[in-house]
Amino acid sequence: MEQVIRTRGLTKDYGSVLALDDLSLDIGPGITGLVGANGAGKSTLIKVLLGLVPPSSGEATVLGLDVIRDAAAIRARVGYLPEHDCLPPDVSASDFVVHLGMMSGLPRVAARERAAEVLRHVGLAEERYRPMGGYSTGMKQRAKLAQALAHDPRLVLLDEPTNGLDPAARDDMLGLVQRVGQDFGFSVLVTSHLLGELERVSDNVVILDSGRLLRASQTRDFLDATGTLLVEVIGADAQTRMGHALAAAGVPVQARGGLLALDPAPELGLDVHDLIRDTAFDLGVGLVRIQADHRRIEDVFADA
Amino acid sequence: MPEQPVPRTGASGVIHDLGYRPYDGPRNGSGTIASALFLSGFRNAFGLGRSGKSKVLPFLLLALNLLPAVIIVGAMTLFNANELPLGYARYASATQILVSIFVAAQAPVLFSRDLRHGSIALYLARPLSSAAYAVARWAALLAATLVFLLVPIVALYVGAVLAELDFSEQTEEAAKAALLAVLLALMLTGISGLIASVSVRRGFAVVATIAVLLLGNGVVTAVQGISDEQGELRVGEVAGLFSPYSLYRGGTSALTDELFLTPPTGAVMTAAYFAVMVLVGIAGLAGIVLRYRRIAGR
Ligand SMILES: Nc1ncnc2c1ncn2[C@@H]1O[C@H](COP(=O)(O)OP(=O)(O)OP(=O)(O)O)[C@@H](O)[C@H]1O
Ligand SMILES: [Mg+2]
Numbered sequence: 272m273e274q275v276i277r278t279r280g281l282t283k284d285y286g287s288v289l290a291l292d293d294l295s296l297d298i299g300p301g302i303t304g305l306v307g308a309n310g311a312g313k314s315t316l317i318k319v320l321l322g323l324v325p326p327s328s329g330e331a332t333v334l335g336l337d338v339i340r341d342a343a344a345i346r347a348r349v350g351y352l353p354e355h356d357c358l359p360p361d362v363s364a365s366d367f368v369v370h371l372g373m374m375s376g377l378p379r380v381a382a383r384e385r386a387a388e389v390l391r392h393v394g395l396a397e398e399r400y401r402p403m404g405g406y407s408t409g410m411k412q413r414a415k416l417a418q419a420l421a422h423d424p425r426l427v428l429l430d431e432p433t434n435g436l437d438p439a440a441r442d443d444m445l446g447l448v449q450r451v452g453q454d455f456g457f458s459v460l461v462t463s464h465l466l467g468e469l470e471r472v473s474d475n476v477v478i479l480d481s482g483r484l485l486r487a488s489q490t491r492d493f494l495d496a497t498g499t500l501l502v503e504v505i506g507a508d509a510q511t512r513m514g515h516a517l518a519a520a521g522v523p524v525q526a527r528g529g530l531l532a533l534d535p536a537p538e539l540g541l542d543v544h545d546l547i548r549d550t551a552f553d554l555g556v557g558l559v560r561i562q563a564d565h566r567r568i569e570d571v572f573a574d575a
Numbered sequence: 576m577p578e579q580p581v582p583r584t585g586a587s588g589v590i591h592d593l594g595y596r597p598y599d600g601p602r603n604g605s606g607t608i609a610s611a612l613f614l615s616g617f618r619n620a621f622g623l624g625r626s627g628k629s630k631v632l633p634f635l636l637l638a639l640n641l642l643p644a645v646i647i648v649g650a651m652t653l654f655n656a657n658e659l660p661l662g663y664a665r666y667a668s669a670t671q672i673l674v675s676i677f678v679a680a681q682a683p684v685l686f687s688r689d690l691r692h693g694s695i696a697l698y699l700a701r702p703l704s705s706a707a708y709a710v711a712r713w714a715a716l717l718a719a720t721l722v723f724l725l726v727p728i729v730a731l732y733v734g735a736v737l738a739e740l741d742f743s744e745q746t747e748e749a750a751k752a753a754l755l756a757v758l759l760a761l762m763l764t765g766i767s768g769l770i771a772s773v774s775v776r777r778g779f780a781v782v783a784t785i786a787v788l789l790l791g792n793g794v795v796t797a798v799q800g801i802s803d804e805q806g807e808l809r810v811g812e813v814a815g816l817f818s819p820y821s822l823y824r825g826g827t828s829a830l831t832d833e834l835f836l837t838p839p840t841g842a843v844m845t846a847a848y849f850a851v852m853v854l855v856g857i858a859g860l861a862g863i864v865l866r867y868r869r870i871a872g873r
Contacts, residue, residue, distance in 0.1 A: 325872070343704065346701055351696075353700075357697050358694065359689075359694055361629075362625075373603075374608060374698060375702065376602040376603040376702060388595075422602075454594065454595055455595040455597075
């Protein structure tokens with residue numbers, strides 16, 4: 272598998288603070304969630320990967336390019352959404368994304384076409400000629416995402432794209448992140464301090480704690496191994512029928528509100544996701560979603 | 576589940592592909608990107624490509640700065656004058672308040688805005704290095720300042736040629752003024768750009784720049800006046816090294832017949848004037864480059 276991001280012994284020392292501490296990571300294609308508390312070193316890692324902040328020691332490559340020697344080449348093929356405000360209020364999203372597309376190396380005409388395209392994809396087709404100062408926080412985050420996509424990057428680094436969003440806008444943004452990774456085919460590194468929101472969209476999760484790697488695994492791996500899964504189904508009497516069928520298959524099930532909570536024992540040795548899907552199919556009930564029980568997942572890492 | 580991109584056939588029969596289309600056209604290198612940044616910065620310095628409101632001040636100042644030249648040209652053709660009432664090189668000294676307001680107000684457009692709004696992070700995450708960004712911004716302000724200084728010189732020159740003044744003499748004087756304008760623009764760009772790049776607030780940058788340029792000149796002029804009265808000319812000459820406009824006046828005295836207080840005398844002092852003008856320009860650019868390098872590493 273092609274490595275998108277690779278670090279070895281990566282350390283960043285800000286004088287008294289060790290922001291990254293001997294970090295060795297291998298991140299492949301797909302969507303990777305980078306989780307950590309405030310100050311864990313998520314933004315520092317992204318700035319090192321962009322070649323903006325030089326590592327104190329260790330090495331890192333992005334798309335096979337070295338972050339120190341090939342920084343300009345990396346920045347030409349990577350999109351970046353910063354965690355803080357970065358939009359001038361008196362400029363329209365359209366003008367801004369065109370300009371930044373050109374700053375990434377697109378010729379003017381191509382930058383115009385791409386700006387219209389990515390603004391449509393992020394859902395700002397109507398508002399794109401309005402000055403961004405009048406945008407809601409959700410629209411601003413989407414404009415920030417659009418500029419990161421303008422030059423058709425191979426990898427996008429999204430630093431807390433859900434920051435400051437209400438639950439509905441947060442879901443929209445996470446849906447967009449998922450589309451960028453799945454439909455657009457970009458590799459995505461997306462940060463958050465909430466593990467719960469990233470496990471929904473990411474294929475892999477990397478957890479940082481005080482600049483050190485706490486855990487890196489496939490999202491599914493650790494959910495299946497230890498977590499409770501919440502399942503929502505629709506259809507006549509769907510929840511009861513589904514609950515019985517799953518219990519019959521040997522998975523402990525409890526009803527929790529409108530959801531089914533599954534506690535599959537790890538030694539069961541079966542793929543619970545497949546089982547849920549197949550059972551729903553056999554019963555003819557609509558499977559709305561499978562999601563991890565957030566409290567439990569967070570606990571896993573609190574214990575680690 | 577995300578929607579699969581499905582090609583849809585619209586009423587017109589055209590297929591609208593709503594899925595994502597990758598880009599596989601050409602990509603420009605750093606040189607082209609830097610010149611695009613330069614060009615947009617140059618236009619922004621005059622409010623072009625920005626809101627209508629942003630055009631008012633630069634164009635008002637440009638018009639005011641041109642007005643005396645237009646009046647002079649008009650008067651010359653009317654009265655058949657045989658020389659320009661205000662020399663090419665003296666013009667910038669006479670309009671130094673307008674020049675100062677222009678650089679003080681427009682440098683923040685190029686240097687403070689991206690810092691205040693945080694958009695600098697988006698530039699620095701793109702292929703251009705922080706130094707290339709800084710140089711492109713600096714060059715944009717330098718070009719805008721030069722346009723501001725050269726437009727009236729060109730107007731006077733065209734008027735002088737139309738009034739059939741001595742062509743070779745006029746050309747030589749205008750060329751000297753253009754050279755001096757480059758030196759003045761280098762100093763003004765370095766100073767105003769550096770101040771704007773360290774201040775996130777536009778108001779602070781405007782006030783600080785005007786204070787450095789005009790108050791500095793006021794103090795130097797006062798010292799030069801006193802030293803002239805007291806006959807201590809050397810004191811005035813040395814004082815002249817400490818402000819862009821007095822340096823410009825010194826340079827003008829050295830190259831032309833224009834008369835100013837305590838002009839530099841002797842080859843060493845004259846050379847010092849020109850050297851300081853160039854050094855101020857270089858120091859300003861170096862300061863701006865260092866400033867953006869520090870910002871990139873944060
Ligand atoms: N320029 C800097 N100078 C000094 N210390 C810094 C600098 N940037 C970051 N740090 C420190 O490095 C550590 C990691 O910071 P970083 O911003 O990478 O964390 P983060 O995981 O992105 O946190 P948050 O969730 O708050 O964004 C913190 O302790 C921070 O204070
Ligand atoms: Mg951060």
